[in-house]
Amino acid sequence: MIIPVADIQQHIDRVIDDVFASLPQPEHLSSDERRGIIARYTAVLEGNFIYWMTGAFLAVKTDVARSKIIENLQEEVRDAHPLMMRRFAMAAHAMPTEVDTLAVHDRLTEVRLFIGRLSAVRIVVMMAFFEGLIQRFMPYLAELARLQGSSDMEYTDVHGVCDVTHTQELYRALQAEMALAHVDGPVAKATDLFEGVGLLRRLITDIISRSNAARRTSDPQVAA
Numbered sequence: 009m010i011i012p013v014a015d016i017q018q019h020i021d022r023v024i025d026d027v028f029a030s031l032p033q034p035e036h037l038s039s040d041e042r043r044g045i046i047a048r049y050t051a052v053l054e055g056n057f058i059y060w061m062t063g064a065f066l067a068v069k070t071d072v073a074r075s076k077i078i079e080n081l082q083e084e085v086r087d088a089h090p091l092m093m094r095r096f097a098m099a100a101h102a103m104p105t106e107v108d109t110l111a112v113h114d115r116l117t118e119v120r121l122f123i124g125r126l127s128a129v130r131i132v133v134m135m136a137f138f139e140g141l142i143q144r145f146m147p148y149l150a151e152l153a154r155l156q157g158s159s160d161m162e163y164t165d166v167h168g169v170c171d172v173t174h175t176q177e178l179y180r181a182l183q184a185e186m187a188l189a190h191v192d193g194p195v196a197k198a199t200d201l202f203e204g205v206g207l208l209r210r211l212i213t214d215i216i217s218r219s220n221a222a223r224r225t226s227d228p229q230v231a232a
């Protein structure tokens with residue numbers, strides 16, 4: 009069974025809508041809760057986005073997909089996006105602590121192991137979801153940082169714009185990879201196809217969870 013790319017995009021857009029409907033209002037959060045969201049987001053994104061995109065590159069088999077992913081990776085490395093991410097966190101006084109890192113550890117591990125299976129179509133579906141999500145998440149992240157007293161918005165400014173293109177490119181890459189999968193054998197069932205989307209969504213839930221911030225404040229070792 010072949011699932012049309014337009015249907016995949018529609019499903020992903022619905023998941024992104026669901027994620028946004030679940031976001032707490034920045035002004036309703038405590039300063040520590042806002043700091044925690046920025047810190048956990050940084051703990052995940054700074055060291056993993058290029059890793060995941062590299063996994064996508066290793067997994068895909070078509071030239072159109074490879075060239076789109078390479079363009080993305082070149083921009084990430086050439087413009088030092090991890091450095092941009094770190095500066096954003098530093099300016100908001102939200103560098104990840106050990107507790108922030110551990111709060112996302114389990115679900116980040118699941119995503120890493122999923123990427124390691126190098127399943128081309130599933131990874132490209134996950135990255136398309138992520139690019140679409142990041143682009144829409146940027147105004148929210150910027151507002152959290154602003155409320156924390158930061159004015160360094162380079163990371164959110166750059167990603168609120170450029171990732172619109174990345175999303176479109178990834179859907180074209182997905183189209184090519186799915187066409188190849190059709191030639192090589194049956195494409196995965198819908199539940200399999202969105203495996204990475206589900207894992208990433210759960211990771212994002214841990215990033216935005218207020219209970220992670222509450223754990224931090226109640227942890228005497230961290231307070232010390």
Ligand SMILES: [Fe+2]
Pocket residue numbers: 057084089167
């Ligand atoms: Fe980036």
